[in-house]
Amino acid sequence: MKSIAIIGYGVVGGGITAVLETNSAQVKRTAGDDVQVKYILDLRDFPDSPYADRVVHDIQPILDDPEVVLVCETMGGSHPALEFSVACMKAGKSVVTSNKEVVANFGDQLLQCAKENGVRYLFEASVGGGIPVIRSLLTSVACDRIEKVAGIVNGTTNYILTKMENEGCSFESALTEAQMLGYAEKDPTADVDGIDAQRKIIILNALATGVLLNSEDVYAEGIRNITAEDMAAAKKLGGSIKLIAGTDTVTARVCPMIVKNDNPLAHIQDVFNGILATTSACGDILYYGRGAGRYPTAGAVVADVCAVLSGAADREYTPVFAKSDVKPPEFAEISFVTYIRAECGRNELTDLLKDICDKTDVISDENGVVEVIADRITADQLDEIRAKVNVKSAVRVLD
């Protein structure tokens, strides 16, 4: 019997006790032992829970109990999640987390702390919810080379974009429905402005490169400006608009992109997530599944619990995340294939682009609206165009 603690007994924390019960036989065979939740740290009491007697309001009893070998941190937020995780590891306990914010901001310190204290710090549930992508990258793919990663890592925005695509509705009305269904928060900023996806691509980039980028160096653009016209244009081009979190292992960014139908990411619908890693030996690998939700996320935490308790994680490759002094190139200076829609004459736009792009394809030219694919153009160059003609929309194309 191995004893663990859960700190933060909300949606995910509560899911952990449920999954440990429901899948107890599977957990035992994987962890190598029965697993009991000995403490639950939360500000609240849970008098009606069968775990009521395990609830504590102070981390100290957990730190002091040598029986507790592992702590699940499912509090969310940077603080006190960081301080509690560090304290647990200094007390010789491994920590597993679903908290993308603390990993994206302090993953370097947390992994270093684990190393110094001879314990594990795992974070499968921090990206892609129930999708077993991180362990796979740290085991099977660790002996290969990751050349790039592109992912749909935010279910809320994917739900909104899918709805806009299927029903031709506006961003606002799709957001309202997502809020009614509980897929979007009342304050949807972190999701729709790409902040959540930014944290996740910081983590994926660190797994691919070892460099933990600062959030100010990771461009994040959300989906508020995507219109029904953009959706229609993407369809005409044989694709869909998705919020893509990507890294080429030098720069990472989040922005809406037109994804062509021959890319499996184009077909990821509703709240599902998908992460496409391009590797040297194995080529493209896509991981797809439920990127959020109580049981999928808790299931991913439980998988990490088992990896630690079995001892497998002790033998697996342990990543090192380090901050770099080298600033990555500015997003505005990186060129992308870009769909542009402008109110101007056809030649007016193509003449401007001729000096910038190797290739410009005019898609349509009707009623004073020109649509082109510029191959390729930077955000800075696009701003120069905007200063001269009335650009209604510009959406990058994933290639």
Add this chain to the structure above:
Amino acid sequence: MKSIAIIGYGVVGGGITAVLETNSAQVKRTAGDDVQVKYILDLRDFPDSPYADRVVHDIQPILDDPEVVLVCETMGGSHPALEFSVACMKAGKSVVTSNKEVVANFGDQLLQCAKENGVRYLFEASVGGGIPVIRSLLTSVACDRIEKVAGIVNGTTNYILTKMENEGCSFESALTEAQMLGYAEKDPTADVDGIDAQRKIIILNALATGVLLNSEDVYAEGIRNITAEDMAAAKKLGGSIKLIAGTDTVTARVCPMIVKNDNPLAHIQDVFNGILATTSACGDILYYGRGAGRYPTAGAVVADVCAVLSGAADREYTPVFAKSDVKPPEFAEISFVTYIRAECGRNELTDLLKDICDKTDVISDENGVVEVIADRITADQLDEIRAKVNVKSAVRVLD
């Protein structure tokens, strides 16, 4: 420095030495040590290879060398792969393989032999080529419960079906093109008749249930009978026809199925493979990638090499495969939602189905051809219908 041997230096075996060289830094960090190929067993010599001096024609020097801790079996076929693998494990060497035939036929004995000799027997590359699906099922997903698996696990047939769908051509002409491109063998039987997929679903079913089914208990129907009309019908129904290898953890089978577009398997194109596992906590998880080819398959073998050499595999859940005395239900007695096209009167067909199915949807009724969706019907019941009306086609629908 850890020494390994490769037995069978063909496409995959040759890929292993290449991947070990190209990704040497990544292999070292994952395996925990440098890896050298000390022996290559093959009937042929490779005088122009940098590994020419490692080539042996007899297994004995490999068995006798205590430095060799692991053997990659990439011979293919059941014999002598089985005997060589057993001999290696009895000599205290772990074995990793890309050989689906030997795992599907003798996985129970091979895992038992590994257990008795305190070594590992891993087979990531036997299903899904470069897709890291098996390790993920044995680690992250092992603590969850797999409720069903459905996969596109044969690239040749998926290439042919994709071509038929995109170009409206016949099976024969798509096969000819696949053969010219090297995606299909001169004798394409194992692929197009579902034998290759049958082996892979036997392995996936064993991972999900522990039961290694006999091939005679796993129905396998290939794609030879799929016509351009069937493809058009699938499109009309909002889906595609795919060769689906599936298990509900009681019965496993391979047959062409109409997959609706809301299922990610519908969008897997060309030679790519995808495996969709439905789990209790995490819900649907799809693994997608290159199901065959020199480097992806070799990459998967190398991942297993690293898992063994690092010691991680010693701590991971080790599956037991066992033959069962209980015969699974006959395929012909299992009911599926089924698309039926018949040359007969509308009522003639619906009257026959009324007594069998809960629900029958007529899709079209033109020029003496009736198309229906029968929900649901068994193969035996379908044969009864065939005896009474001229059924031109019947394709099951994945649900």
